Amino acid sequence: MTYDLAVVGGGILGLAHAWQGARAGLRVAVFERNAYADGASVRNFGMLAIAAQQPGPELQSARASLAAWQEVAASAGISLRQAGCLFVARRPEEMDLLVERAAARGPDVQDFTLIGAEDLACHAPGLKEGALGALYSPEAWKADQRGVPAAIAAWLARDHGVTFHFGTEVIHAGDGQVETTDGQHAAGQIVICGGNDFARLCPDAWAQSGVSTCRLQMLRTAPQPEGWRLKPFVMGGLSMARYTAFANCDALPALRAVQSAQMPEAVKHGVHVIIAQEDDGSITLGDSHHYGAGAAPDDPAKVDDLILAETDALMTLPERRIAARWVGNYAHLSGQSLLRISPCAGVTAVTVTNGQGMTHGFAVAAETIANLTA
Ligand SMILES: Cc1cc2nc3c(=O)[nH]c(=O)nc-3n(C[C@H](O)[C@H](O)[C@H](O)COP(=O)(O)OP(=O)(O)OC[C@H]3O[C@@H](n4cnc5c(N)ncnc54)[C@H](O)[C@@H]3O)c2cc1C
Structure with a gap:
């Protein structure tokens, strides 16, 4: 199969990138090694912690991400409660x-x-x-962290034509190809959103980043x-x-x-x-x-x-x-909230490094996809 954008990882970062990619008109596929997302995105508090951010760019990013969450929640029919x-x-x-x-x-x-x-x-x-x-x-929202990734994936597949390959591990990404446990796919761009685990796909970049x-x-x-x-x-x-x-x-x-x-x-x-x-x-x-x-x-x-x-x-x-x-x-990554690197042509690896990917994920994804489609 050939895709414009292959996303590795079905956590909140992967889903946010898939959504932004689909909105930009790209033909998108998500590869998730488990039968469902099983990383940090389903193991957290579901707290969109706008109140906890430092005034300035950090707060602006959280507020931009919240606006995207609200749009997704309304379209996908998922609950997002203003808890404070x-x-x-x-x-x-x-x-x-x-x-x-x-x-x-x-x-x-x-x-x-x-x-x-x-x-x-x-x-x-x-x-x-x-x-x-x-x-x-009042600036803190509660998402149902255990249910949200599956609900967003179902909505992306249904309303945005995103293809999901669950139970499919990506074992190599580069040269316009994702090689998986279930075969090879061509992809114009590959975005790796493997959470704390892109060391296996990009060992050199992981080691050099200090993450x-x-x-x-x-x-x-x-x-x-x-x-x-x-x-x-x-x-x-x-x-x-x-x-x-x-x-x-x-x-x-x-x-x-x-x-x-x-x-x-x-x-x-x-x-x-x-x-x-x-x-x-x-x-x-x-x-x-x-x-x-x-x-x-x-x-x-x-x-x-x-x-x-x-x-x-x-x-x-x-x-x-x-x-x-x-x-x-x-x-x-000490003192840094985001790692976004390109280990080789056509591959971008993205992970939020301050433990607040639920809060910032949608803003991070918007920026990645804007860079890739500029
Ligand atoms: C205990 C805890 C509490 C937290 N609380 C909050 C909070 O309240 N608010 C907040 O904003 N943030 C919170 N965070 C941080 C937030 O959960 C993370 O920043 C965010 O979920 C990361 O999302 P992700 O998609 O990058 O990674 P993950 O959710 O970890 O998803 C990565 C996915 O990639 C898949 N994957 C990896 N490698 C491959 C491969 N080679 N092939 C296929 N699939 C692959 C994995 O199976 C996994 O499903 C918390 C984190 C933890 C651990």
Whole structure:
């Protein structure tokens, strides 16, 4: 078969590139080695975290990507819920950071509202007593991460004529050909969206780029009782220290110092906690960050316990039984949010390297396809 564009990988990046390619009038095929997407795109929180971005180009990219998500969701009939997010302060240093961030205003700054301790219960049930206040932003959307890739693939096949080759691994890409476990196909352009795994297809480019892997642990509770609903994503001080939305705050060094002194194990394992309710009532909890190939912690159960301890410090969940635990991986490049390289003529490899491909994926794809079709 001959295609204008062959996309390797059926995760959110691959699907976003396939959509942008089809919209540009290209004949597109997607090759996914599993029977369905099984990478980071189905293992995350489904958080389109506009609120967590650094004002400037990062925030603009997230907002552009959200606009594309909304268009896709409406056309493909998938649910995209404006959940909002709540950064809850339990330490004075956290509150100082939130107050400073709330004071920043302007068209290129997120819409944040400072919430007093007495009003917290209106925003989220189950928050622990003793919280000092919170910062709320409406700019966070919840996608159903487990169902979205399959739904988008079905819609792309049906409405955009994209051909899907599931259960088909690409073993070589170059010279206008994709060689797969199911035969060879000609392609004018090849875009590799293999997540943290394009090392196998482009070993030299992977090695030269300096990119590595980040391993994350995640948990999910059993469904909460009927009627108990948590609308926003809830996060605490560890997330404030992680997200670039707070990177320029003068209060950040003091917060980091307190965390290093008071929660060294959580800091060591890169734990920060996001609490997110799924449509089935369960709560997704995570995560941790271990960097480098084969960087599993010695005691993964201890890392889960750190995530749960931080969750318990923030909230009382009526149903605390853990129904599922899993690991996710993404490509990581320190201080860089995107790796887009061309290892040889006609081949582009693209991966989001800051762990926020759900938030930025559609904007990244629009740029790649614009470059290829210019
Ligand atoms: C635990 C966790 C939580 C996260 N939370 C968030 C969040 O809330 N918000 C956010 O914005 N981002 C989040 N991220 C990051 C986000 O999930 C990723 O950036 C994004 O999903 C990457 O998408 P992708 O399509 O590049 O990769 P993947 O989803 O990993 O997809 C790559 C696909 O390529 C396939 N593949 C690889 N090689 C081949 C080959 N040779 N032939 C055929 N198929 C191949 C794989 O099977 C896989 O399905 C999180 C990540 C993790 C791990």
